[in-house]
Amino acid sequence: MTVSRFSLTISPMPSKKYHHGDLKNALIKAGVEILAKEGVSGLSLRKVAQRAGVSHSAPYAHFPDKQSLIAAISTEGFNQLYAELESAISSHSKNPKKQLIEGAKTYIRFAEENTDTFKIMFSGVLEKEKDYPSFVEISSKTFKLVVEVVQACQSAAILPAAPADLMAVSVWGQLHGIVSLALEGQVPHTVLDRHNIQEIVSFAIGQMTT
Amino acid sequence: MTVSRFSLTISPMPSKKYHHGDLKNALIKAGVEILAKEGVSGLSLRKVAQRAGVSHSAPYAHFPDKQSLIAAISTEGFNQLYAELESAISSHSKNPKKQLIEGAKTYIRFAEENTDTFKIMFSGVLEKEKDYPSFVEISSKTFKLVVEVVQACQSAAILPAAPADLMAVSVWGQLHGIVSLALEGQVPHTVLDRHNIQEIVSFAIGQMTT
DNA sequence: ACCTGAACACCGTTCAAGT
DNA sequence: ACCTGAACACCGTTCAAGT
Numbered sequence A, B: 001m002t003v004s005r006f007s008l009t010i011s012p013m014p015s016k017k018y019h020h021g022d023l024k025n026a027l028i029k030a031g032v033e034i035l036a037k038e039g040v041s042g043l044s045l046r047k048v049a050q051r052a053g054v055s056h057s058a059p060y061a062h063f064p065d066k067q068s069l070i071a072a073i074s075t076e077g078f079n080q081l082y083a084e085l086e087s088a089i090s091s092h093s094k095n096p097k098k099q100l101i102e103g104a105k106t107y108i109r110f111a112e113e114n115t116d117t118f119k120i121m122f123s124g125v126l127e128k129e130k131d132y133p134s135f136v137e138i139s140s141k142t143f144k145l146v147v148e149v150v151q152a153c154q155s156a157a158i159l160p161a162a163p164a165d166l167m168a169v170s171v172w173g174q175l176h177g178i179v180s181l182a183l184e185g186q187v188p189h190t191v192l193d194r195h196n197i198q199e200i201v202s203f204a205i206g207q208m209t210t
Numbered sequence C, D: 001a002c003c004t005g006a007a008c009a010c011c012g013t014t015c016a017a018g019t
Helices: A002-010 A023-038 A045-052 A066-090 A096-113 A115-122 A133-155 A164-183 A197-208 B002-010 B023-038 B045-052 B066-090 B096-113 B115-122 B133-155 B164-183 B197-208
Strands: none
Touching (some): A023 A045, A045 A066, A066 A096, A096 A115, A096 A133, A096 A164, A096 A197, A133 A164, A164 A197, A164 B164, A197 B164, A197 B197, B096 B115, B164 B197
16 A cells, blocks of 8 residues: 555545646537447446546536536537538539539548437437537537538529528538437438448439529 | 335336336337427437436447437437338328328428427437447338339330439429428428428429329 | 336546555 | 535336235
8 A cells, every 4th residue: 555655645546636728628528429339328427427537516607507518518519520521522512513512421430420419419308409509509500511512502403493491401401310219219210221321312302403 | 205215116106116116118209209308409418318217327338329329219219200101101102292292291290299209210310320229220211111002104105214212212302302491490481481391392392293 | 017126337526545 | 727525316127025
């Protein structure tokens, strides 16, 4: 025991306060990791605190309640999704149809690679999303991105003339619905035997475009 | 105390075993009611038991765990949704386009009137749906209903020729996606100011049909 | 077969206290 | 300002026991 006490003195042990003034982000990161490892049902405030190396009540210095941490995780998820969509879309700035298809692929990939973050963003776990301004902001920014692509497609006569925001809900809804049904296991194997989600979405979007 | 013991003997008190051998269904019913009143986050096994008038451990005589009760509630929800869709569709057996539109309206109404049951059916709360045969059966029966309507529409040249199951995923995905985004508060007010969900879905399905 | 009550581990949240 | 530890109410699940 003398040894361990000694080592504690000369080199800081990981169980010390190593959140370098940024416990808030450390908690969000820990939450994302738990989500990836144990899923939505495995996400507890106490586990998040433990993984960040603080006591179970420390998170309350940064988040008023669990919902608030979930809002922060969802916001972080939306930020990442937005960045990936932005990148995919700006890679094909001269080709609206490609923007649509590659944007959809990016959305699908995000859902597949971050399944439980995606679920927490879109499956009603967050109950009063309107109370979290940064969540509302990034989600409406993301919607605007969809509107832009839709408008570009309309200008190129790839999508029919119609109010762009209405068309955007339609396109995003089509994409989101197929992805959601797939994550729920509601797409029958008779379809999945022949096509992956990307192909199903491509088919569906192909239906809407000319 | 003599009085209470006497009254217990001559007339059965409500706190006695009044689940007439059908506690299982009483628990499902209690679960649906709690879902409607307190939402998904308010649904606990202990509350369900209390509402059904039994001890907190009584449900374990009928369901191995909470997931299993959730599966039963979801199955019951699907049964109701199926019945309502069936009824709406058979009311317009000579008019495929009407079947599609009225089926969609029924789906939307079900989601709006049973929001939290709908969420529990489709939002990943049920984690191993494949383990519950009656859930799988009714959900695949419901999918077959969509396929039938799609085929009728294809025969009437209202939907383009394509594998009916693929087209069914597309149509259901479109409907489900818009409804899900709406329940999540992800449909911007700029759109909701002008159109309700029914109209948005009608627009989207109008896009797919000729 | 069906149900109860005690028990256990875990959870979200609060609060007095420490630095 | 940031964090800890005890405490409270609630939860899912197990189990010995009662009818």
